Amino acid sequence: MIDSLLLEFMIIGTLGIASQWMAWRFRLPAIVVMSIVGLLAGPVFGLFNPEEDFGDLFKPIISLAVAVILFEGSLNLDFKEVKGLGRPVFRIVTFGAFISWILGALAAHYVAGLSWAVAFVIGGLFIVTGPTVILPLLRQAKLKPRPAKILKWEGIIVDPIGALLAVFAFEIIVFIQGTDVNPSSLLMFFLASIFAVILGIACGKGVGWMFETGYVPEFLKSPVVFTVVIACFTIADEITHETGLLSVTAMGMTLANMHISSIADMRHFKENISLLLISTIFVMLTASLTQETLLEIFNFRTIAFVLLMLFIVRPLSIFTSTWGTDLSKSEKLLVGWIAPRGIVALTVASYFSSVLLDAGFEDASILISITFALVFTTVVAHGFTIGWLSKKLGLSVEGPPGVLISGGSAFSTGLAKTLEELKVPVLISDSSWERLSSARSRGVKSYHGEILSEQTEYYLDMTPYEYLIAATELDSYNALVCTTFVPEFGRNNSFQLSLSNREGDNLEDLVHTIGGRILFEEGASFEELNTMVENGYVFRKTNITEQYTYQKYLANIDDAALLLFIKKPTGKIDFFSHDIEPKAETGDVVVSLTPPSKEFERIQEKLEEHRHEKNKKQEQDKE
Incomplete structure (x- = not known):
């Protein structure tokens, strides 16, 4: 084990960036390389365990990093881009997300053997894909614009929705159990979600107005945006857990659609920060897993649940939700297959694992194992097949550079x-x-x-x-x-x-x-x-x-x-x-x-x- 936190943090950052370089050099999915490197450094060789070593700082670091990553991704959500794709995207992030939640909960209960309460929490959580895994795959696969935009919009918008569904499911469970709550708690949850959206829009409008009127000098624009993002996330998250993700997404989309030149200029800075955070955080998360968690992954029920999520739940939710849209069969097949889970799923799962255990649900102890099994399986399966499948379906740009x-x-x-x-x-x-x-x-x-x-x-x-x-x-x-x-x-x-x-x-x-x-x-x-x-x-x-x-x-x-x-x-x-x-x-x-x-x-x-x-x-x- 490494005694110095500074040395450990340096090693984590080096491993993350080295993984990104290795993935670029050998044309491998970056998320897969980072996962393997984190597993080798953590549970396999026991070099360090970031969750134990960083203590109380671990979860805040992860949460703030996820907020910045999600904000950077939402900066790319310009409504002009979705022109002609509005109906399929809307169907996928609403009707499709709901179907995926219900089917995922059923699979978690009947196949993974989880109680109904834990199953509905994990079902809401597993609708997320997210920019941390989708955007690197899209850069690697060179998809045609139409399917690429659908996957990008779904990944960024559904990330906060999935976290909110998990929170909503938990609030419903607590309400039904009747443990020291009243109906007003559900109302407070909805009001907190609405407040998070309003706060995000207000922060976006405020930052945009200051930039357009010249109240912020050029050299302070990136630090100001960075600070406001953290403040926006923290305020909303302190009121109700996980609404901070919704808030920063709303802020990013607001700024993206104001078409401010300063935001376009700093977008590349945000992309670099996001890449650094993804590299670091993914290594930290995988290195924090225990050997017991990894062994639980090979449980028959866990494997069956993961396969069901890949081959039944995801395709069925996409084909059902896009019925009657102008998406071609090839586009539905590709979108119905590509749904890698990432950082948001792991971070929210770790939070709910402890919360549900405290609430008396003992089967929540395997929540992290199931989540990591799905995350690792999807990033490997989708990372290595997106290029091949998109070519077979005629949805990639082929030929020499x-x-x-x-x-x-x-x-x-x-x-x-x-x-x-x-x-x-x-x-x-x-x-x-x-x-x-x-x-x-x-x-x-x-x-x-x-x-x-x-x-x-x-x-x-x-x-x-x-x-x-x-x-x-x-x-x-x-x-x-x-x-x-x-x-x-x-x-x-x-x-x-x-x-x-x-x-x-x-x-x-x-x-x-x-x-x-x-x-x-x-x-x-x-x-x-x-x-x-x-x-x-x-x-x-x-x-x-x-x-x-x-x-x-x-x-x-x-x-x-x-x-x-x-x-x-x-x-x-x-x-x-x-x-x-x-x-x-x-x-x-x-x-x-x-x-x-x-x-x-x-x-x-x-x-x-x-x-x-x-x-x-x-x-x-x-x-």
């Missing part, structure tokens, strides 16, 4: 056409219809609109694209586009053209702090590249083989040619840039912008070879 080009021009069109010929998804975006004329004439996919507009995310599906190239004539605009989309594409995959070096423009220092990586060699600016295309330069594709190695290719290439990128057999694209010069290997395709003289020589060589073969054949025929 694509390229999004901002800025229409002769060079952009030529580059896009070359990528298309290599079977790479590509799209040119520009706000000018005229600048897109060359793309339209050559049949290149294009989007007419301002890429920096918030409307773009509703009309343009960016899921197929992993690389961004800002290729307009304005260096400052290119830098702005790259800076805006760095959180989506990553700095390594965000590129802009070389600076134009016009008189009066001094952006050389600026580009090191903002913007994307500089493409190609120095001097390959917008003007230079388009001049080359207009002067007859051609996009040349060269296959690297064992006979024609990359070294031979470099030795033969024209000195005036410009190396653009290397396409790997896996579909990955390595662009040549100022700071990195990739090396091609056997099987790769190297694309360059070659002067017409060199291309003319190649054509002449081919014609000469063709004549030589023809003459040789004629001579053989004469003989």
Whole structure:
């Protein structure tokens, strides 16, 4: 066991982030890796037990972390996004949640052997999915926008509803038992829930108003939001347990739909905080489990209950609630299967386990075991199958990683056409219809609109694209586009053209702090590249083989040619840039912008070879 709390906290954070990196590196579900790491550190090897070591601080830390995570997720719930999906989403989070609650309670009673009281509490609890598990899976699976939005909205909205249902079930149980309560306790519960929603909306409106009127300086905006979220959660939760989750969800949705630019700017900061909290909290929760809890998971009743929840309760609730909507059968199958449980289920289960035991329900002792069994089984099963199933159902974006080009021009069109010929998804975006004329004439996919507009995310599906190239004539605009989309594409995959070096423009220092990586060699600016295309330069594709190695290719290439990128057999694209010069290997395709003289020589060589073969054949025929 580790004696120092500071050292333990450092190890937990390191394990969480290391799990996230390992999941990214080997394309594994992050929640699965974090769960396994936590189990190994806690009950398996006994390095530490956070719940025992942190004592009374453990539950408040978990609760506040869940509040921040849920708030960050609700910041993405813009009502414009759900346009056209309102009916299915509403049905799933209301009628579907109710069916899931009832069926889950029946399964808990008849299959898991729990009393009716505990069964109805756990049935309400198990309708939750939540952003802690859904959002990482959606990023991994690359689902099409429609099913992805349904799963995201359900996960974030149902999280507080599930916690409230568990509280409501418990209040009903206590009322029926008649232990020191009166009917007013139920009324107080409903009033507390309504107060939590009003408090969340008020906090959201208040923060939004202060930001819009300039009452909060830019450097204090993130700390102010963070503090208000904690205050909003704490006030509501102190009045009635678990209503704090409802309050922060209402606050996040209010801010999301006010469309304040400051909130959009800090959203990425919130995402980073949320990722850190998810990584830390999941390791803490799994490391706090005991060996007895893990052994209880392998009980026959527990296994049967989990299988019933996966294969009967969830699909039945989704198919029933979405009956008569415009969801396709494939979408219903996917949504009916994907329902991983996460942090909220574990934290609320641990709370109700102690509360129900104190109330005299001895069977509540296995509540944590059943909850963890469902959590771990669902994150493993859904984490490893969401990609495969979405492809089988035609609901994922397949194919190699694509390229999004901002800025229409002769060079952009030529580059896009070359990528298309290599079977790479590509799209040119520009706000000018005229600048897109060359793309339209050559049949290149294009989007007419301002890429920096918030409307773009509703009309343009960016899921197929992993690389961004800002290729307009304005260096400052290119830098702005790259800076805006760095959180989506990553700095390594965000590129802009070389600076134009016009008189009066001094952006050389600026580009090191903002913007994307500089493409190609120095001097390959917008003007230079388009001049080359207009002067007859051609996009040349060269296959690297064992006979024609990359070294031979470099030795033969024209000195005036410009190396653009290397396409790997896996579909990955390595662009040549100022700071990195990739090396091609056997099987790769190297694309360059070659002067017409060199291309003319190649054509002449081919014609000469063709004549030589023809003459040789004629001579053989004469003989």
